[in-house]
Amino acid sequence: MDPNFVLLSSKSQTFSHMGESMKEEGSSPSSRGCGRDSPIPWDQITISNFVDSDWFCDEHIQAKRARVETIIQGMSLSPNPLMPSNNSREKDSRHPTEKSRENKRKQKLPQQQNPQGGEWSGVSRGNWKGESHHFKEQFQMLQQQLKHLQERLFQLSEHSALAQSQEDTERKKDSLKHRNDSNHGHWAVGIDQYKDLKRNFTKGEKPKISEEESQSRAPWLMTYEEKTLSEILKKELTGAVSQVVDSVLRKVLSKPSGYQTQLVNGIQVPGQDRKSGYSTATGNSRKDQLPMASSQNMAQSQAEAHMGALPLSMKKCSDSLGHLVNSRMTQKSYQDPPVNLAMTSHIQEKQILSQLLGYGQNGHWSYSPSQISSSQATSSPQSLDLPWATNKWQSSGMGQQRYPLSFTSSQVESLALLPTVKLEHENLKTDTDVIPFSSVHIQEGLNPGHLKKAKLMFFFTRYPSSSLLKAYFPDVQFNRCITSQLIKWFSNFREFYYIQMEKFARQAISEGITNPNVLKVPRNSELFRTLNMHYNKGNDFEVPDQFLEIASLTLQEFFNAVTAGKDSEPSWKKPIYKIISKLDSDIPEIFKSSSCPQELFQN
DNA sequence: TTAATTCCTG
């Protein structure tokens, strides 16, 4: 599945706003100087620094408060300010030629896409308008809560700095113990007035950070009081935010009941046949509105039948990148709540929230892989290593279905084939434990690994259609250029193939052979060696007998034609081409794997 | 027109 890169993009995108302040906090020398520098994720940095290092840097408190407020506002504000920068980044990250090509297509197609897209967003807007209001209200509630917390914290910090009696600390100890025991007295430290709010917002679900974990992660020189405050703040913030997010999602997911069964693109809906989902989709279905060629659809469902959801790239080959991305993202928001809430990263949730709030539509969510990789490469690993996101992804199994989570040696080796930027990206991910959907992410272009794979595929198909190629290169982002490049590859393969056949056929004739039936291509023959050298350099793959038979037949056809003196005719090879073109066979399913060459070589 | 193919060249 590729929500991956949609998600990744959204990660970098959604958080770029708040990330401005956060990253600054996590990595700026000043904060490092105050707090002890430790490689902890920034979500923790922000919180623990907030209560920790700020105890020692009082002059920063005001600034940090402002930051937190900015963050919260950023969550409820329009992400629109992000859009322009993102778009420009997307464009800038592309090659000029590619860019112009995309632009051309975008100018050509809008008539077909926009009406559908517009109708689509109109519908969703209408359905979710009421929800949006509610969400905004909840967010405002959150903001207020946070302000209260900040004020409270500020007061307490002052108070504790002035008069920190032993009696006090003893009492805090007790309350902390009590909290550990019962998990009820979250506000035993004297913030009782927040108890009710806390209950309202946490509703049984506890933040993942356990007491021990957070203590071991933040073993600062804190008093119990401070620790307690830290814990409370952490739990409160994470709990409240996730609660709101979850409630939002619950409402959204339960709302458009009809969509759920229709928007099953790549998403297994229990009790619902996915293919019937395709066929019975109505005009309201996103799927139907995707401007895709039917052949692509077929290839898609065929591929999906074998490997689950396809990467986004396959859905983008009709050049309607943004529209398709958008629709796919929305599909995610329709997923089955119980399952997918667990599988949905916070990034996704925030992304969805942004959409629910009325932003991020009209195809502005489109991202090129290059943009994603570049944005990830430029952001700090820590900012990417969001523990909750990682945990949820690891437990989701979504990424695992299509993307190997760990690097085998061959996979690492294969990375050497990737473009430089991609390689850096991969390494970054490896280092930061955020591997899931990035290990085999969508390729913008074809790399030597793809060439290798294509050559092996030639053993099975000499005349692959573009739809077939799309099906067998799921990790490639198909566009006009890539498609024709692949087609050209096979054309070149054929060229070499036919040249060899003609050459050896003539050679046989010159050797005085009269019976074409003796012309074979045994594995010890020179012809085989030549072919194997060309298509299977390194002998990584066992040349199928089927191919050798076809080669023999080709050889005989050339032999017959030349013997009959047809080679004097203008296009005497054409009949031979026609014969051979009908001899394509099915390609083994393993070739559909995005990490195909490696898997083949391992076996 | 466009995509696919072949042929030719580097």
Next chain:
DNA sequence: CAGGAATTAA
């Protein structure tokens, strides 16, 4: 193997 020209089929 890529690029370009020419041809062909849709």
